[in-house]
Amino acid sequence: MLNINPMLEAERRMLTVDQYSYIRTAHRVYGKAIKQIARETGHSKNTVKKVLRGEYSGYKPRIGQAYPVLAPYIRTIDRWLKDDKDRPKKQRHTAVRVQQFPVAVERPNISVT
Numbered sequence: 001m002l003n004i005n006p007m008l009e010a011e012r013r014m015l016t017v018d019q020y021s022y023i024r025t026a027h028r029v030y031g032k033a034i035k036q037i038a039r040e041t042g043h044s045k046n047t048v049k050k051v052l053r054g055e056y057s058g059y060k061p062r063i064g065q066a067y068p069v070l071a072p073y074i075r076t077i078d079r080w081l082k083d084d085k086d087r088p089k090k091q092r093h094t095a096v097r098v099q100q101f102p103v104a105v106e107r108p109n110i111s112v113t
Contacts, residue, residue: 015043015051023051073102 019041026032026040027048034052038045067074077098084092 015047019043020051023048027052070102073105077101 023037023041023043026037027034032040034045034048038048041048070077080093080098
């Protein structure tokens, strides 16, 4: 019997990250042919070729994390953390204190909950 539900059909055709990994490993490590991989996975040869060429555009790697709010305080916080390595555990700055530091400097009479 044919499956005519378009949602199930789309799920069957969409490639997951695991499928990308499987196709690449099967070809590069085990030396399987494109035709054999297509037969095993149920995807077309063109789809397998696209995966092997690296045409996966599902995500973009992040270049760097921007800290616009913390930028003026990064040096101070880094110095605290570096100094805390030598201190006893009970005397180190807590994560809450590090988070509250910029607020305490900018607006000393405002509390952070």
